[in-house]
Amino acid sequence: MAQALQKNKISFTIYEKNDKAEDWLDGYRIHIRSVGSKALHQCLPFKQWNDFLNHTGLDADGIGFLTEDFEELVHVPEKLMIGQNPEPYLKQYAINRTDLRKILLSDLDESINYGKKLDRFEQLENGSVKIFFADGTNEEADILIGADGANSKVRQQYLPNARRVETGAIAIGGRTMLTVESRKWIPITISGRMNVVMPKDKFFFFNAFFDKGKDVDSDKCNYILWSLVGDKKYFQDVSVESDLKQKALSLIPHWNPIYKKIISEGDGDTLLLLNIKTMLPIKSWAASSVTLMGDAIHNMTPMQGMGANMALYDAFILSKQLIEVVLQRKDKLEAIKAYETDMRNKGFAAVAKSMKYTHKAISENRLIRLMSRNWFRLCNKVFFLKKISFGNNWKD
Numbered sequence: 001m002a003q004a005l006q007k008n009k010i011s012f013t014i015y016e017k018n019d020k021a022e023d024w025l026d027g028y029r030i031h032i033r034s035v036g037s038k039a040l041h042q043c044l045p046f047k048q049w050n051d052f053l054n055h056t057g058l059d060a061d062g063i064g065f066l067t068e069d070f071e072e073l074v075h076v077p078e079k080l081m082i083g084q085n086p087e088p089y090l091k092q093y094a095i096n097r098t099d100l101r102k103i104l105l106s107d108l109d110e111s112i113n114y115g116k117k118l119d120r121f122e123q124l125e126n127g128s129v130k131i132f133f134a135d136g137t138n139e140e141a142d143i144l145i146g147a148d149g150a151n152s153k154v155r156q157q158y159l160p161n162a163r164r165v166e167t168g169a170i171a172i173g174g175r176t177m178l179t180v181e182s183r184k185w186i187p188i189t190i191s192g193r194m195n196v197v198m199p200k201d202k203f204f205f206f207n208a209f210f211d212k213g214k215d216v217d218s219d220k221c222n223y224i225l226w227s228l229v230g231d232k233k234y235f236q237d238v239s240v241e242s243d244l245k246q247k248a249l250s251l252i253p254h255w256n257p258i259y260k261k262i263i264s265e266g267d268g269d270t271l272l273l274l275n276i277k278t279m280l281p282i283k284s285w286a287a288s289s290v291t292l293m294g295d296a297i298h299n300m301t302p303m304q305g306m307g308a309n310m311a312l313y314d315a316f317i318l319s320k321q322l323i324e325v326v327l328q329r330k331d332k333l334e335a336i337k338a339y340e341t342d343m344r345n346k347g348f349a350a351v352a353k354s355m356k357y358t359h360k361a362i363s364e365n366r367l368i369r370l371m372s373r374n375w376f377r378l379c380n381k382v383f384f385l386k387k388i389s390f391g392n393n394w395k396d
């Protein structure tokens with residue numbers, strides 16, 4: 001958002017509560033879909049867009065669905081996911097979160113105030129907004145954009161009825177390094193594409209990868225990202241202090257050894273216990289000088305890897321609207337209303353989609369699982385069925 005504003009010479013200031021640029025999910029890769037790539041391409045100056053492309057990993061060979069016995073149910077190649085030979089700004093990418101954050105923050109030094117935690121705001125009669133910070137200071141602005149993440153202070157004050165709730169799903173996640181040694185035992189099916197393991201009774205196991213290539217001296221930078229997701233009843237006895245690898249392994253005793261080895265070889269520093277939450281749908285509200293974007297408003301589960309993509313999409317559509325205001329083609333509130341309508345429609349459609357997959361992951365309905373598995377097997381045999389089931393599903 002800031003890059004798009006700077007590119008279009010619209011003045012802004014970022015207030016970040018942390019003292020430095022950091023991300024709590026340091027070490028994880030993020031999946032940028034076509035919708036996110038397009039937004040980045042539109043918002044970023046040429047230099048940052050090229051930096052982004054230079055920091056992405058090798059292309060994935062699409063997505064696969066596997067059984068717990070390591071049988072392939074279906075493989076959806078990349079060209080079916082996003083179309084044949086898409087332009088770079090329509091492709092899907094993997095990038096380390098820290099690299100993405102650095103690129104998004106580059107050349108913005110003069111506009112970022114670190115260590116500024118927003119506490120509350122006040123809408124003034126003249127249409128502007130007064131922002132109060134935890135350090136006792138305050139600032140005035142024409143528009144306040146709450147981009148302050150899932151526990152947004154701006155949302156809590158502005159839309160107190162908007163609720164974020166537990167989904168009943170818990171995940172244990174981690175990463176396993178792709179080294180000269182591990183490349184010998186990790187099948188290319190795992191290290192070269194995203195996969196969802198859909199067992200016959202319970203849980204989902206998800207894997208993605210970040211790989212700059214085995215020729216790069218990068219034992220420390222290439223990895224597989226994995227997570228085991230299930231109903232919270234299986235995770236009652238777990239806390240962040242628990243031996244998370246051991247816990248995950250204890251839940252899948254009969255699975256193919258390859259999954260167990262990926263978990264047991266996981267990098268201890270990156271293990272994560274995640275109580276998966278989501279926003280509930282909210283009714284529309286009247287536009288004002290305060291608005292929200294990204295996780296601050298349509299926080300969704302990580303299933304489907306859509307949250308950051310939708311945050312990027314918001315930046316694209318909001319910056320477009322603000323350009324209209326600067327060019328005096330739209331009034332401020334008219335522009336914010338147009339942004340919020342689009343943002344709500346698209347953002348909450350993604351929330352619903354990610355919830356659907358979360359329900360599937362924790363469902364223990366064997367019949368539905370059996371039917372899905374058999375349908376996937378059939379799709380793998382009949383290209384036409386694969387195409388209508390999965391084709392272009394990842395474009396937005």
Ligand SMILES: Cc1cc2nc3c(=O)[nH]c(=O)nc-3n(C[C@H](O)[C@H](O)[C@H](O)COP(=O)(O)OP(=O)(O)OC[C@H]3O[C@@H](n4cnc5c(N)ncnc54)[C@H](O)[C@@H]3O)c2cc1C
Pocket residue numbers: 015016017018025029030031032116117118119147148149150151152153173274293294295296302304305306307308309310311
């Ligand atoms: C395990 C996991 C994997 C994921 N993988 C993917 C993926 O592959 N693809 C994808 O699209 N999405 C993914 N997501 C979701 C994605 O991480 C989020 O949707 C995305 O980070 C949201 O971006 P944001 O800018 O809205 O919020 P955030 O990234 O949370 O940024 C909010 C910022 O606001 C700051 N802040 C917070 N409160 C205040 C305050 N009071 N005052 C000032 N500053 C404040 C924070 O410090 C932070 O810098 C994943 C999420 C998880 C948990």
